[in-house]
Amino acid sequence: MALNRFGLGASKAGAASIKDVKAALKAEMVVPDLLTHLPSSPQLLDALYAYQAARKDNRSAPEASRDMSMTDMAPKAAGASNMAPVKPKKAAKSAPEGPENPRRQIFIDEVAARYDGTLRAPIIGFNERLVVFWANHFAVAANRSLPVGVLAGAYEREAIRPRIFGNFADLLVAAESHPAMLIYLDNQQSIGPNSRANRKGARGLNENLAREILELHTLGVNGGYAQSDVTSFAKVITGWGVDRKSGQFGFNANQHEPGPQTVMGKTYDQPGQAQGTAVLRDLAGHPATAKHIAYKLARHFVADTPPPSLVSKLEKSFAESGGNLTAVYAALIDAPESWAPQPTKIRSPQEHMIAMLRASDTNMRPAAIVASLKAMGQPLWEPPGPNGFADTADVWASPEGLSTRLEVANSLSINVAERLDARELSQSLFGAALSESTRTAIARAESRTQGLAILFMSPEFMRR
Incomplete structure (x- = not known):
């Protein structure tokens, strides 16, 4: 149960090695691999700026070098491990060779590092x-623009990963001040x-981030704020942007709205950047934020409609610990409510893909993973909006969605059937928890191949 409800899905060896489930979960409350071998945001932006400068000098760049969506880098159909990326269109012979868009290789490297590395390594x-939960909570969409597409993986590595076991306020500040956001x-x-x-009055205030x-990130829809708070907060964080020279956060004092601002009944008169940081830290400690985060965590790990008593325990832990996320996770693990309900959560397409790869102990080419996730409706780092991907069964359990998952499960099964037997694999993954109906169907x-596809689409495998 722990491998599915709290983890990424069982592997053949993983389930048997766990003796004390709660202790094993708490042992994994450490900062994951930071993937430090991958380029930093400044390095990625340097590559992007160089590409843009070269392209400006070469307006006749071939079609293959033009900007593209992340998921346009891979086939449109659901993919198996032997699928190859779409071949770029050939440029006309008379056209000079254009600069190479760095986005595709950056994305492929980020996908490979996760699906062949960090998502495969942990026991649970x-x-x-x-990491996935918080990256979705503080969502950015890679298909929004070329810079965000280049930075999406680095954003997760730099702002989210290092802080998921620290204080929520630190995570909040890091996410909101990252260039990608x-x-x-x-x-x-x-x-x-x-x-x-804005001396001429020709430029405007943008309230999107505020x-x-x-x-979404702190108080929640019913958190007690008004439109006036949005406007005031937007003024507070004017000047927050990206320094083009360093490729990092930069504060532009010329753009910043001068003077004190009142947000949620409190007046902030700190100078410059400190004003925005002060508001963020107060929002992080607000009671509405504790309730909002508690509910989202309980919904994500336990049930679409989580037990109110569980939400209350997490909310209390968040408030009493001052937003210490490790304390909140410990409360989640220790709460009887986290274990009592039968598995009702439907794995999202990304969770399902990861679980299949872990269970079958197989690798897929990054382009095939990208294609499969897109076909199943959850393209990597491309949520439909700032609220991220949905986290409830009504979105992911549609007939069309399940049909596409079956295609992906069947494609993967074809590639592993020669070395895996579904009867043996199902027993090692679920043991006595495997239902008689699933056992009989397999x-x-x-x-x-069909036996493996049945296993991968079974209630035991699909629900957590």
């Missing part, structure tokens, strides 16, 4: 599940109405 994967929600374009940069911080399968 509680830490990695938390600032670019995604247009805060670089936000100009204080009375700032030095609104999403209040509505036994009656007409081929090894």
Whole structure:
């Protein structure tokens, strides 16, 4: 149960090695591998700026070098391990060779590092599940623009991963001040109405980031804020942007709205960047934030409609610990409510893909993984909006969605059937928890491939 409810799914060896489930979960409450071999945001932006400069000098770049969505880098159909990326269109012979868009290789490297590394290594994967949860909570969409597409993986590595077991306030500040978030929600374009940069009054205030911080990242929809709070907070964080020279967060004093601002009944008169940081830290400690985060964690790990008593325990732990996330996770693990309900959560497409790869101990080419996730409706780092991907069964359990999952499960099964037997694998994964109906269906399968596909689409495998 722990491997599915709290982790990434069982492997053949993983389940048998766990003796004390709660202790094993708490042992994984450490910062995951930071993937430090991958380029930093400044390095990625340097590569992007170089590409853009070269392209500006070469307007006749071939079609293959033009900007593309992340998921346009892979086939449209669901993929198996032997699928190859779409071949780029050949440029006309007379056209000069254009600069190479760095986005595709950056994305492929990020996918490979996760699906062949961090998502496969843990016995349970509680830490990695938390990375995915928080990256979705503080969502950015890679298909929003070329810069966000280049930075999406680095954002997760730099802002989210190092802080998932620390204090929520630190995680909040890191996420909101990362270049990917600032670019995604247009805060670089936000100009204080009375700032030095707006002397002619021709430039405007952008409220996108302020609104999403209040509505999605901290207080929640019913958190007690008003439109006036959104506007005031948007003025507070004017000047928060990206320094083009360093490729890191930069504060532009000329864009910043001068003077004190009142947010949620409190007046902030700190100078410059400190004003925004002060508001964020107060929002992190607000009672509405504790309730919002507690509910989302309980819904993600336990049930679409989580037990109110469990939400209350997590909320209390969050408030009493001052937002210490490790304490909140410990409360989640220790709560009887976390274990009592029967598995009702439907794995998202990404969770399902990871679970199949772990159970079958197989690798897929990054392009095939990207194609499969897109076909199943959850393209990597491309949520439909700032609220991230849905976390409830009504979204993921549609007939069309399940049909596409079956295609992906069947494709993967074809590639592993020669070395895996579904009857043996199902027993090693679920043991006595395997239902008689699933056991019978697997036994009656007409081929090894069909047996594996039945296993991967079974209630035991699909639910957590």
